Amino acid sequence: MSLVKRIRDISVATLNDKIENAEDPVRFIDKYLQTQKxxxxxxxxxxxxxxxHAHSVKQQFMEAESNRIKRENQAEVAVKAGEEQLAKLILLEKMQSEEKSEQYRLLYEDGKQTILELEEQIQNLKDEVQELVDKRAFYEAKIESIRLQKQLNQVNRFIEKQNYYDQSRSIDQKFSELEMQTNALREVRSNDTKTGSSFGGKLQSEVDAQFQQLKKKLEKER
Structure with missing residues (x-):
């Protein structure tokens, strides 16, 4: 595992903890996404x-390498022609081109390594950004689920409250009906009592009157 990968894994673990503990995970992710982008x-x-830059260095390396090969061939021609002094001068130039070629080769190798490291960092960062985008979508869906659940709970509480009020009204209505029936029965009984009393008084008077008439009749017969 590369150092970049290990550092990324540690960073991701730390980031996940921060997201979990954030008051508003979506807003936290949005802010972090801006920084990462x-x-x-x-x-x-x-x-x-x-x-x-690497392309430029490679061109310099290839040019120096081409000069080295060219000077080497020229030195061989000079030696074959018996031009020893000229051959030595050409070999000096060849050595200079060779040194220059090696310098640019090393520089180009360093550049290629830098390119590979940058490619790895870029890919890791793209993966992290995509993970954050996915995580943001998850937390947004989670928050929406919580909101809907709260709304459902409120509706249920409202329904329970309404049922309680309906039951209370039903009980109050029954009590009112019973009270009305009781009052009506009491009133009927009161009227019956008054009627009975009035009827009893008339009957007694008639009985007394007939009793007096009967007494008078008997006295005449004597």
Whole structure:
């Protein structure tokens, strides 16, 4: 595992903890995404600059290598022609081109390594950005689920409250009906009592009157 990968894994674990503990995970992710996208843009820009520089160094290396080969061939021709002094001068130039070629070769190798590291960092950052985008979608869906559940709970509480009020009204209505029936029965009984009393008084008077008439009749017969 590369050092970049290990560092990324540690960073991701730390980031996940921060997201879990954030008061507003979606807002936290949005803010972090902005930072990572800016970093990605800078890395991609640096990557392009590094590619351009590596291409330039490679051209210098190839040119120096071409000169080395050319001078080597010229030195062979000079030696075959018996031009020892000229051959030595050409070999000196060949050595200079060889040194220059080696310098640019090493520089180009370093540049290729830098390119590989940048490619790895860019890919890791792209993966992280995508993970954050996916995580943001998850937390957004989670928050929406919580909101809907709260709304459902409120509706249920409202329904329970309404049922309680309906039951209370039903009980109150039954009590009112019973009270009305009781009052009506009491009133009927009161009227019956009054009627009975009035009827009893008339009957007693008639009985007394007939009793007096009967007494008078008996006295006449004597």
């Amino acid at each position: 800016r970093k990605l843009t800078e890395l991609e820009k640096l990557y392009q600059q590094t590619l351009t």
